[in-house]
Amino acid sequence: MNRSLNPEAALEQEIINYLSNHGYLYIKPSDIKNSFNKEYAIDQDRLFSFIETTQPNVFNVLNLADQSARSKFLYNLDKAIKKDGIISVLKNGIKIYQVSSNVILFYHLLDEKDPDTKIKFEQNIFSVSNQLTYSDKNKQLELDLCIFINGLPIITIELKSRSSSTNWSYVDAMEQYKNDRSNLDTLFSFKRCIVHFAMDENDIAFSTKIDGDKTFFMPFNKGKDNGAGNPISNDGYMTDYLWKEILDKKNLTSLIKDFCYVLKDEKNNEKLIFPRYHQWRVVTKLVKDAYENKVGNKYLIQHSAGSGKSNSITWLSYKLVGLEKDKKPIFDSVVVITDRNNLDQQISNNLDQFGHLRTIFAHANDSNELAKFLNDGKKIIATTIQKFPYILDKDTSDLANKNFAIIIDEAHSSQAGEYSKNSNIAISGAINPNNDTEEPELDDYIYNFIKAQKMPKNASFFAFTATPKAETLTLFGEKVFDLYSMKQAIQERFILDVLKNYTTYNNYYKIIKTIKENPKLDALRTNIELKAYTHGHEVPIKEKSKIIVDHFITNVSWKIGNKAKAMVVTKNIDTAYKYHTNISKLLKEKRTNYEALIAFSGEWEDSGVKRTEANINGFSDYLTAKKFKEDKYRFLVVADKYQTGYDEPLLNAMYVDKKLSGVRAVQTLSRLNRCFKGKDDTFVLDFYNDVDEIKKAFQPYYSETLLIDELDPNKMYKLLSDLDNKQIYTDKDIELVVNWYKKRNMELKEINPTLDTCVDLFNKLSEDNQDKFKIGIKQFIKEYNFLANIIETPKEWTKKYFFFNQLVKRLPKSKKDNLSIPIPEIISLQNYRLEENDQTHIVLEDKQSEISLNYKYYDYKIQPVTDTLDNLVSYFNDFFGDNDTVYQHIYELQSNLYKQATLRNAILNSDRENIMLELEKVLKKELNNGDPELFRKYIKNEERFKDRLSSWLLDVLIQQYKPS
Structure with missing residues (x-):
C-alpha cells in the first residue's frame, strides 16, 4: 500500500x-x-x-x-x-x-x-x-x-x-x-x-x-x-x-x-436482475465442467431456500443450450424438471421473461407435448417429473442419438424411484414400447431395461436441492458440487430463522373403557391407535384452536403492516376439517374480519357428506393459493398440501399438530422463512413435536451435508437368499412373468395360474415366515428402484424385480392385522389438559453435518405383544396423563435411550430379543442417573412396573427407529 x-x-x-x-x-x-x-x-x-x-x-x-x-x-x-x-x-x-x-x-x-x-x-x-x-x-x-x-x-x-x-x-x-x-x-x-x-x-x-x-x-x-x-x-x-x-x-x-x-411482473413493473455471487459462481462452475467433461456426468447443488434457485436454473439453462465444442452443441436440449406444478410454473415464467429465450423455450403441459418437444429438439423444455411415467407410452427411441442436460429442482424428491427410472428410460431411448420390429431376446430386453434405469450416458444431470438426503448424495456422488447453505442464507437475511421463536406444548390425556368386555389386543398397534384417537378428538382440537386464534390475534395479526398470515399443519383431512371448522367459528365469535381456508387433496366423507377442498372453501382448489393472498384470508389449514414448494411471504406464524421429522420437518417449517418488507420474525407453536426432534431434523442442512457411509449392494444377495429359501417360487415362474412383461400384449390370465400357485405356497408358511417374506419382497422392490439408478444391477435382480412387483399385489394381509378394534367403539376421552412450554430459540450447531445412508436389510417381523384392554387403558393413562410427574420423565426416556450407541446399533441390526437385552442394560444406567422415584419403581418392579416400562419402551423404540 x-x-x-x-x-x-x-x-x-x-x-x-x-x-x-x-x-x-x-x-x-x-x-x-x-x-x-x-x-x-x-x-x-x-x-x-x-x-x-x-x-x-x-x-x-x-x-x-x-x-x-x-x-x-x-x-x-x-x-x-x-x-x-x-x-x-x-x-x-x-x-x-x-x-x-x-x-x-x-x-x-x-x-x-x-x-x-x-x-x-x-x-x-x-x-x-x-x-x-x-x-x-x-x-x-x-x-x-x-x-x-x-x-x-x-x-x-x-x-x-x-x-x-x-x-x-x-x-x-x-x-x-x-x-x-x-x-x-x-x-x-x-x-x-x-x-x-x-x-x-x-x-x-x-x-x-x-x-x-x-x-x-x-x-x-x-x-x-x-x-x-x-x-x-x-x-x-x-x-x-x-x-x-x-x-x-x-x-x-x-x-x-x-x-x-429486466424482469416485468403482471402489472408491468420492471426489475433489473443481476446475479448474486454464488449464483454466478455455480453457473460458471457447472458450465466449465460440462464443457471440459462433456455429457454423462452428475452434479448435486446444495442451495438453501433464499438462494434464488429459479434464476440460477434460468441462467444455467441458457448457458448450457449455447455450449459448443468443435462448433457442435454439446446438448441438443435442456430439460428443466420440477416436482411441483407451482415451481414448474415459476421457472417457466422466468425462462419466458428471459427475453432471448422465448423462441427456443417451450413448456410441456402434457406427455404428448413433452415427447414431441424432445423428438423435435426444442432447446429448452420445462416440465414436471409427474409427466415422465406417461412418456413411456410415446415413441422416444430416437432420443438415444441425442444429448440432454437434465436440470432437476429439489432433487431429493424428483430423482427417486419410478419417476426417475421412467425419465431415464425415456431419455436413453433404450426401450420403445411401440416398436413393432423384431422382438429382442429375453436377456437383451432385461439388459436394456437395466441400462435404461441407470442415469443414461447421453444426459448430464444438474440437481438443485436445499435438503439432500443420503440417497441423493449417493446417487450424485456423495459430495455436493456447490454449496450455498441455510446458515449463509439466514446470516445474509435472504431467509428468516424459523427456529428463533419456537414454542412446544405437552398434551395430557385420560381415557376410559366404554365396553364391559376385556379383549386381548395388539399392544403396540393399539397404543398407536389410542394416541391417534386422542390426538384427533374434538376436545383437544377445540382447546388448541382457541390457543391458535388468541395467539394469532394478539401476537401475529398486526405484523407485516396488519397483513400477517398463518398456516395450521395437521395430521390428516379429518383433523384439518375440525381445525378449520373451529377456527372459522372462533374468528366469527371474536368479530374479526378474518377467514380461514382449507387445503387437502381428493375427497373426504363427513357424516355421509362428501367434502372437498373446493366445496368447503367455495371455489376451485386451483384458486386456493391465489385466494389466500386476499387480505381477509389469514389462516390456511393444510393436510399434506402446501408443505413444500409453496411461497407466501406474508406467512408469519405456523401452528403444528403433526409429527414432523427429517427433510419433511425442514420443508414444512421453511414455508415461514421468506423475507418481506416489515417481516422481522416468525412464530411456531408446536403441539406435537419436541425441541430436540426439530433440531435433529434441521441440523444436517444448516451447513454442508456430508455422507459418512458407503453403499453396500452385496446385502441384496443376503435378502434374496432368505426369500429364495422360503421356496415360494421357482426360476421357471420368474421367467414366465418376465416374458409376460416383455411381450406387453399378453393377457393377465397368462400369469394368473403361476402367481396363484405362489400365493398358495405362501399361505402354507407360518405367520412369522409370511411376515418375513412379505416384508422382504417389499424391501427388495424399494431398494432395487434406488440401486438401479446407481449401479448396473445383475439380470437376476431385475427379473425378480419384475416378478415381485406382480406377486406382492396378490399376497393376503397378515392375520395379525385383525388384532385391533375400532377405538371410538371401545374408548372415550375423559380428561384433557394442554401445558405450554417456554418459548425458545432452537440454536443449530455451526459445523458440517453427517448423514448416514442406513442402507440395510432386515429379515424379521416384530412379534405382536398382546395385552388386555384394561391394561392398555391403564398403561396409556399412566404415560399420557399428568397425575404424577414420574410419568412425564418416562416419556422423555425414549430419545435419551436412542442416543446410546450400543442400543442404537442393536435396534438397527438385531432381533427383538437382543434389543431387549441391550435395552435393559442401558435403561437401568439411565434411570440411575435420573429421577430417584422412577429408579425405585423400576428396581422394585412395583405392579410389574419394570416389565411394563421395558416392554413399552421396546415397542416405541422399534416402531420409531427401526426401518421397516
Whole structure:
C-alpha cells in the first residue's frame, strides 16, 4: 500500500492499477471531466472513438465528426437507454434511420477459436475512471469509481475503508447511495447502469436501482465458513474478487450477455436482475465442467431456500443450450424438471421473461407435448417429473442419438424411484414400447431395461436441492458440487430463522373403557391407535384452536403492516376439517374480519357428506393459493398440501399438530422463512413435536451435508437368499412373468395360474415366515428402484424385480392385522389438559453435518405383544396423563435411550430379543442417573412396573427407529 495515501484512496488505487494492467483504459479525473456528458451520462470521447474504429461507414454516414450530429446521436441513444435500458442497448445496439442495420455499441460475441470475433472483441474499450463529477445540479458530488464499456457507464462503485480515520464500512457506502446519490441525476437513473456496488476491504453489497430510502442492497460476498462474509485473501483484500474475477473483461461480458435482464411482473413493473455471487459462481462452475467433461456426468447443488434457485436454473439453462465444442452443441436440449406444478410454473415464467429465450423455450403441459418437444429438439423444455411415467407410452427411441442436460429442482424428491427410472428410460431411448420390429431376446430386453434405469450416458444431470438426503448424495456422488447453505442464507437475511421463536406444548390425556368386555389386543398397534384417537378428538382440537386464534390475534395479526398470515399443519383431512371448522367459528365469535381456508387433496366423507377442498372453501382448489393472498384470508389449514414448494411471504406464524421429522420437518417449517418488507420474525407453536426432534431434523442442512457411509449392494444377495429359501417360487415362474412383461400384449390370465400357485405356497408358511417374506419382497422392490439408478444391477435382480412387483399385489394381509378394534367403539376421552412450554430459540450447531445412508436389510417381523384392554387403558393413562410427574420423565426416556450407541446399533441390526437385552442394560444406567422415584419403581418392579416400562419402551423404540 502506498503510505502517502489514506486507506480508502489506497484501495481505489489498487483497483485502478489492477484493471489498467488487465486490459482496461484508465481515464484520469481531469480527462473524464472534459469528455463526460452529464446530461446523458456518457463518455463521448470513448463512444465515438469506438464507433469510428469499428464501424467507419456508420461514423461517416451519420457525420459523427460534426458536433451537432453527435448531439443528435446522443439524444437518440439516450432515448433508447431510457426505453429499453443499458442491457438491451449493449446487447442489440440501437436503430438509426440513416443506417440499414443497428449501430453496434458493444461486441459481446466472443469465440476463442474464431479470430474474427476475437479481433472485434478486442476493439471494445473497457475503461475505469475515479472521482467522477457526474451532476449538473451539484457539481461538487464525486463518484469513487465508474466502469465504462465503449463510453457507456455500466457499473458504479462507492468505496469505504474500515482502516480509515472515520472507520467507515460498506454499510456507510450503502447509506451514501441512499442519501447522496439521486436518481434524478442521469447516471443513477434506473436501467442507466447495470449495477451499483458498495464495498470496503471485507464486504460487498449491490443494488440495481437507486431510489433513495427505498434502495435495496443485497450481499455480494463469497461466504466464509459456509456463512456470511468473505474468506481471508492472501493478496491483501478479501474483496479483490470483484476486480480480479467479476470485472475481468470476459467475465463481465458474460454477465451482461448471459445473466443480466429486466424482469416485468403482471402489472408491468420492471426489475433489473443481476446475479448474486454464488449464483454466478455455480453457473460458471457447472458450465466449465460440462464443457471440459462433456455429457454423462452428475452434479448435486446444495442451495438453501433464499438462494434464488429459479434464476440460477434460468441462467444455467441458457448457458448450457449455447455450449459448443468443435462448433457442435454439446446438448441438443435442456430439460428443466420440477416436482411441483407451482415451481414448474415459476421457472417457466422466468425462462419466458428471459427475453432471448422465448423462441427456443417451450413448456410441456402434457406427455404428448413433452415427447414431441424432445423428438423435435426444442432447446429448452420445462416440465414436471409427474409427466415422465406417461412418456413411456410415446415413441422416444430416437432420443438415444441425442444429448440432454437434465436440470432437476429439489432433487431429493424428483430423482427417486419410478419417476426417475421412467425419465431415464425415456431419455436413453433404450426401450420403445411401440416398436413393432423384431422382438429382442429375453436377456437383451432385461439388459436394456437395466441400462435404461441407470442415469443414461447421453444426459448430464444438474440437481438443485436445499435438503439432500443420503440417497441423493449417493446417487450424485456423495459430495455436493456447490454449496450455498441455510446458515449463509439466514446470516445474509435472504431467509428468516424459523427456529428463533419456537414454542412446544405437552398434551395430557385420560381415557376410559366404554365396553364391559376385556379383549386381548395388539399392544403396540393399539397404543398407536389410542394416541391417534386422542390426538384427533374434538376436545383437544377445540382447546388448541382457541390457543391458535388468541395467539394469532394478539401476537401475529398486526405484523407485516396488519397483513400477517398463518398456516395450521395437521395430521390428516379429518383433523384439518375440525381445525378449520373451529377456527372459522372462533374468528366469527371474536368479530374479526378474518377467514380461514382449507387445503387437502381428493375427497373426504363427513357424516355421509362428501367434502372437498373446493366445496368447503367455495371455489376451485386451483384458486386456493391465489385466494389466500386476499387480505381477509389469514389462516390456511393444510393436510399434506402446501408443505413444500409453496411461497407466501406474508406467512408469519405456523401452528403444528403433526409429527414432523427429517427433510419433511425442514420443508414444512421453511414455508415461514421468506423475507418481506416489515417481516422481522416468525412464530411456531408446536403441539406435537419436541425441541430436540426439530433440531435433529434441521441440523444436517444448516451447513454442508456430508455422507459418512458407503453403499453396500452385496446385502441384496443376503435378502434374496432368505426369500429364495422360503421356496415360494421357482426360476421357471420368474421367467414366465418376465416374458409376460416383455411381450406387453399378453393377457393377465397368462400369469394368473403361476402367481396363484405362489400365493398358495405362501399361505402354507407360518405367520412369522409370511411376515418375513412379505416384508422382504417389499424391501427388495424399494431398494432395487434406488440401486438401479446407481449401479448396473445383475439380470437376476431385475427379473425378480419384475416378478415381485406382480406377486406382492396378490399376497393376503397378515392375520395379525385383525388384532385391533375400532377405538371410538371401545374408548372415550375423559380428561384433557394442554401445558405450554417456554418459548425458545432452537440454536443449530455451526459445523458440517453427517448423514448416514442406513442402507440395510432386515429379515424379521416384530412379534405382536398382546395385552388386555384394561391394561392398555391403564398403561396409556399412566404415560399420557399428568397425575404424577414420574410419568412425564418416562416419556422423555425414549430419545435419551436412542442416543446410546450400543442400543442404537442393536435396534438397527438385531432381533427383538437382543434389543431387549441391550435395552435393559442401558435403561437401568439411565434411570440411575435420573429421577430417584422412577429408579425405585423400576428396581422394585412395583405392579410389574419394570416389565411394563421395558416392554413399552421396546415397542416405541422399534416402531420409531427401526426401518421397516
